[in-house]
Amino acid sequence: MPYLALTEHGTEKTAFDCRDEFRRDGTRYTTFSCPFCEVGYFAKRIYGEDDEDVGKAPHFSLFPKKPHIGDCNGEPIALEEPKKKDKDVAKRVEKREYEIPEKFVQKKEQRLVLGTPGTSSVAPNGDEIRRRREVFGLIYGNARYTSSLLQTFVKAKNFLVKQAFKEAKEKALTDKDRSRLISDITASYPLELFGQILNYNSAFWSANTVKNGASECIFHAKNGAVRIRSNGFEIVSLAPPGVLNKVTAIVRYDGTADELPKSHQRLFEILRSAANAARHVKWHAYGHMSLDASSGLYTLPLINLDYLFVEFA
Numbered sequence: 183m184p185y186l187a188l189t190e191h192g193t194e195k196t197a198f199d200c201r202d203e204f205r206r207d208g209t210r211y212t213t214f215s216c217p218f219c220e221v222g223y224f225a226k227r228i229y230g231e232d233d234e235d236v237g238k239a240p241h242f243s244l245f246p247k248k249p250h251i252g253d254c255n256g257e258p259i260a261l262e263e264p265k266k267k268d269k270d271v272a273k274r275v276e277k278r279e280y281e282i283p284e285k286f287v288q289k290k291e292q293r294l295v296l297g298t299p300g301t302s303s304v305a306p307n308g309d310e311i312r313r314r315r316e317v318f319g320l321i322y323g324n325a326r327y328t329s330s331l332l333q334t335f336v337k338a339k340n341f342l343v344k345q346a347f348k349e350a351k352e353k354a355l356t357d358k359d360r361s362r363l364i365s366d367i368t369a370s371y372p373l374e375l376f377g378q379i380l381n382y383n384s385a386f387w388s389a390n391t392v393k394n395g396a397s398e399c400i401f402h403a404k405n406g407a408v409r410i411r412s413n414g415f416e417i418v419s420l421a422p423p424g425v426l427n428k429v430t431a432i433v434r435y436d437g438t439a440d441e442l443p444k445s446h447q448r449l450f451e452i453l454r455s456a457a458n459a460a461r462h463v464k465w466h467a468y469g470h471m472s473l474d475a476s477s478g479l480y481t482l483p484l485i486n487l488d489y490l491f492v493e494f495a
């Protein structure tokens with residue numbers, strides 16, 4: 183399934199980048215083509231929010247009866263050998279049922295690689311197609327499904343948990359066995375957080391439970407009370423009463439709300455309405471949580487609004 187294309191502006195994009203852009207600010211490209219042989223494509227599972235699509239990767243498709251030219255198959259030629267995987271991982275890979283994002287990455291800068299598609303009167307020949315595929319192979323290697331938005335990973339995790347619940351119901355599992363099934367399924371899907379190799383189980387951590395060590399991960403909590411400040415906001419999730427070893431967790435953002443992409447405007451809208459109505463929110467935030475010396479509370483300073491996902495509790 184091809185995941186690379188040129189847009190109508192001649193910019194090279196992965197299907198994953200296109201979906202991030204659509205979710206971030208509503209950008210929607212209308213024309214796609216193969217970056218190698220320039221045959222036309224259309225977008226699959228990129229523009230839409232269908233829950234059923236969460237378990238499948240976004241990609242590009244050929245139009246009927248318009249195949250790639252020559253040897254082109256729409257994929258870059260990876261010149262690097264794939265890294266050897268350990269046996270356990272390889273075994274689990276075979277069992278994976280869903281295509282969900284594997285790498286949390288920085289938002290990519292736009293790159294112009296080729297001219298505007300269709301402006302040259304000559305279609306690329308076999309040598310040129312191969313050259314382009316090798317160039318992209320060097321850039322993308324054995325590329326994996328990426329995203330620069332935290333919400334993509336939260337939705338994928340929710341999807342996996344939902345599938346586990348379905349399976350547990352079919353098998354009439356006890357609560358304990360269901361919890362084990364959820365852990366097993368989520369742990370079998372890799373998730374790399376900016377180079378940190380984790381999985382859909384180990385990458386997520388309850389914010390009200392103290393995490394030893396300094397590594398960054400995806401913290402989550404319910405019952406978040408929102409406080410909007412003149413220069414940002416705070417979401418405070420109190421420690422559950424009467425539970426040992428639970429702490430109050432805070433997400434703090436210092437920054438103003440000028441000229442934000444649509445997704446950040448939506449985020450501020452949710453936060454403002456939650457604050458005004460004194461409604462709690464459920465949140466996920468990526469970052470480093472530590473004990474703040476001045477407040478004496480566990481605090482996660484948010485460095486990027488793309489790293490926060492908030493829903494009404």
Ligand SMILES: [Zn+2]
Nearest residue numbers: 216219250254
């Ligand atoms: Zn092609």
